[in-house]
Amino acid sequence: GNSVTQMEGPVTLSEEAFLTINCTYTATGYPSLFWYVQYPGEGLQLLLKATKADDKGSNKGFEATYRKETTSFHLEKGSVQVSDSAVYFCALSDYQAGTALIFGKGTTLSVSS
């Protein structure tokens, strides 16, 4: 079956540090890959997505590249801000096959000034 594995947190960084959150997946079909962000007490917001191999998703300075050869979709940001503190979820779906969104366990990011 499909699954997502992401690095354990929490990740604690100083402002302007480089961020990487690792995510790998297992899928039987051709999934789309997503990163969602959740701020305290809120629902999930889509951060970025990629729908096929070698696609790069980007938003608000965050980037992730769909790597089929390594089944990975690592999240990166060159310079984090305090406002980036949140929980980040890697997810996959295969909507054409009717597979609903499956999430990794989430990684908590805490950025201090």
Next chain:
Amino acid sequence: DAMVIQNPRYQVTQFGKPVTLSCSQTLNHNVMYWYQQKSSQAPKLLFHYYDKDFNNEADTPDNFQSRRPNTSFCFLDIRSPGLGDAAMYLCATSTRGSMNTEAFFGQGTRLTVV
């Protein structure tokens, strides 16, 4: 311009007393999902509707049921809430069959069982 709206944001219910959570959408999406998210955990899919077709996850307890009277609305019914059902409940929508789609989430309803 909220597109997926969940009501209420916070719900307190008594142990064993039926409770209903609601979700509405303005996106005209054909798929609606209910997820349960407990503290510091990933959202767990309970069930989803593709149009009127109901799809229950194998490990969703019988205590949880859902209704979708029309495209815009979907309800989560918990027949006899237990203390273990206290969680954030997230509603989401998407369009099935499109490659370049994603799920849109509401802000969630935090359920407390007393």
